[in-house]
Amino acid sequence: MKYSKATNYALHTMAFLTLNEKDEAIGVEQLAKMQNLSPTYLSKILTKLVKAGLIESTPGVKGGYRLLKRQKETSFLDVIQAIEGQTSLFHCSLDHKELPHNHGCLIEQVMMNAEAKMKADLDATYIADIARQMKKKGPSLLFCTDYRYKESLIYTIKEHRAMFDCIIIGGGPAGLNAALVLGRAKRKVLLLDENKPRNAVTHASHGFLTRDGIKPSAFKEAAYADLRKYPNIEWAQVRVGTMTKEQGGFSVQTETKETYHARKILLATGLKDQLPDIAGIESFYGSSLFPCPFCDGWELRDRPLVVICEDERVLHLGKLIWNWSKDLVICTNGQRFLTDEQKTAFLANGIKVIEKEIAALEGEDGQLQNIRFADGQEINREGGFVAVDLQQAEAFGKALGCTYNEQGGIKTDPFGRTSVAGVYASGDTTFNGPQQLILAAAEGSKVGAGIVIDLVDEEF
Known part of the structure; x- marks a missing residue:
């Protein structure tokens, strides 16, 4: 009985499919990626598993491969024979008819007895049992061949720490x-x-x-x-x-x-982002209120805008937004930190400063339309920028x-x-x-x- 790299990957694939609790088809690319293989190479292995009746192929955009429901108790031997066939591991090509008493080749008999024991061991080892161990110990488990002569050749599983x-x-x-x-x-x-x-x-x-x-x-x-x-x-x-x-x-x-x-x-x-504590602000953030003019200034150019900022950052942000729109109002949401000189500089460039507390931002479908202040005053704005804490x-x-x-x-x-x-x-x-x-x-x-x-x- 032969054992090649293809068989090793077939055993892995069967284990992954067994662990697929949703029983959904898994594409060849995903199965190949799990094992760091070429999808073309793995496709040849999957074809053999399909022909052996161990898995089925499903067509369509969401197609792929999954276990046949009746194959939940697939053994290691089933998978190995699906890939390698029934070929014996050892066969003596000598003509033993000329030997005394015509006993046949004793070496061949020893090898065939050992192979029979190994087959029995593999036929009693189920993929589902190993898959359960993999799930318990974690995904990083590999099948390794450990050829040790005891009663037979024994396949062991070792944990692999990638x-x-x-x-x-x-x-x-x-x-x-x-x-x-x-x-x-x-x-x-x-x-x-x-x-x-x-x-x-x-x-x-x-x-x-x-x-x-x-x-x-x-x-x-x-x-x-x-x-x-x-x-x-x-x-x-x-x-x-x-x-x-x-x-x-x-x-x-x-x-x-x-x-x-x-x-x-x-x-x-x-x-x-941590937004200012203003009612309704979340409804407009990312749609008509933004933190960065270099990211979204062009889309709001030349429109009536607001700059909402509760600290000294407004000295930079207000001046910067003025580049995209001259119709600009600065709102500090009740915070009074600007000097008269600073407010005069803004006013000289057509920028109005309102230091009242904001009661709510209003609008529809993410588009800001109105700013309502705590004293009842309202102003119309079509968007703007807000200073957020990061x-x-x-x-x-x-x-x-x-x-x-x-x-x-x-x-x-x-x-x-x-x-x-x-x-x-x-x-x-x-x-x-x-x-x-x-x-x-x-x-x-x-x-x-x-x-x-x-x-x-x-x-x-």
């Missing part, structure tokens, strides 16, 4: 571009992303050459399409629970209890012991290295400049290159 070159936490533009650079450098990369982006409220992203006006979701889809070209890049939509430093690298545990290990960690978890989306940097800068971002050098060896940070989480899509992607590219450089220096 070590990634880098695990990236966060699937925004910084994390995605870093993954691309690392993948193209032949590095084994895992990207973990909860898929709760800061720009989820945004209908379109701007200022990214060749991608101007793209929906954030479409940008992400295009990014993953690029990553799929590289079999050494893996990703999962999951929330990370904890990270700890260990010998030789880091351990990352997800909230679904998976554990992964890596030599390097890249934090690209981004920021989250907070770290996650506290992984603090948990690992990273130093932070005065702005609250993780402190790094130009290549993303933090104060903790092996930990890098990129994108908005560093507070290194304006929070823009193209800048985050560029920083991810640079930090990805820095990680490759450090890995090479360690190995050379």
Whole structure:
């Protein structure tokens, strides 16, 4: 009985399909990615499993492969024979008729007896039983052949602790571009992303050459399409629970209890916005109220706008928005911090300042129409910009012991290295400049290159 690499991959595939509790068809590309294989190579193996009646192929856009319901008790021997056939492991080609007493080949008899014992052992070992062990111990379990002569050749299963070159936490533009650079450098990369982006409220992203006006979701889809070209890049939509430093690298545990290990960690978890406490503001944020004029100023150009800001940032933001619209009102929501000289400078440029408390923002379908103040006054505005407070989306940097800068971002050098060896940070989480899509992607590219450089220096 033969045992080849193809059989090893067939056993893996059957285990993955057995673990598919929803019994939905799984595409060849997904099955191939699980094993870091070429889909073309795996297709040949799947064809043999279909012909053997162990799995079935389903057509259509959502087509793929799944177990036949009657094959829940498929044995190791069933899979091996589906790939290798019934060929015996050993056959003596000598003519034994000329030997005394015509006893036949004793060596062949020994080998055939051993093979019979091995077949019996494999026929009594079911894929479903092994799959249950895999589910209990975690996904990183490999089938290994351990040829030891005892009573027969025994197949054992050993836990495999995969070590990634880098695990990236966060699937925004910084994390995605870093993954691309690392993948193209032949590095084994895992990207973990909860898929709760800061720009989820945004209908379109701007200022990214060749991608101007793209929906954030479409940008992400295009990014993953690029990553799929590289079999050494893996990703999962999951929330990370904890990270700890260990010998030789880091351990990352997800909230679904998976554990992964890596030599390097890249934090690209981004920021989250904290809006002013004004009734109705969430209804317009991302549709007609925005934080950045470079991202959305063009769409609001020359319209009656408002700048909502409760602190000294209004001195910069008010002047900047004036570039896109001269019909501008500044609202401080009851805060009185501007000097008479500062208000006079705004008025000299046609900018009205209202320091009253805002009662509510009003409008329909995400489009701001009216601002109502606590004293009953109302003004009509068609959109505007708001100064938001920025907070770290996650506290992984603090948990690992990273130093932070005065702005609250993780402190790094130009290549993303933090104060903790092996930990890098990129994108908005560093507070290194304006929070823009193209800048985050560029920083991810640079930090990805820095990680490759450090890995090479360690190995050379």
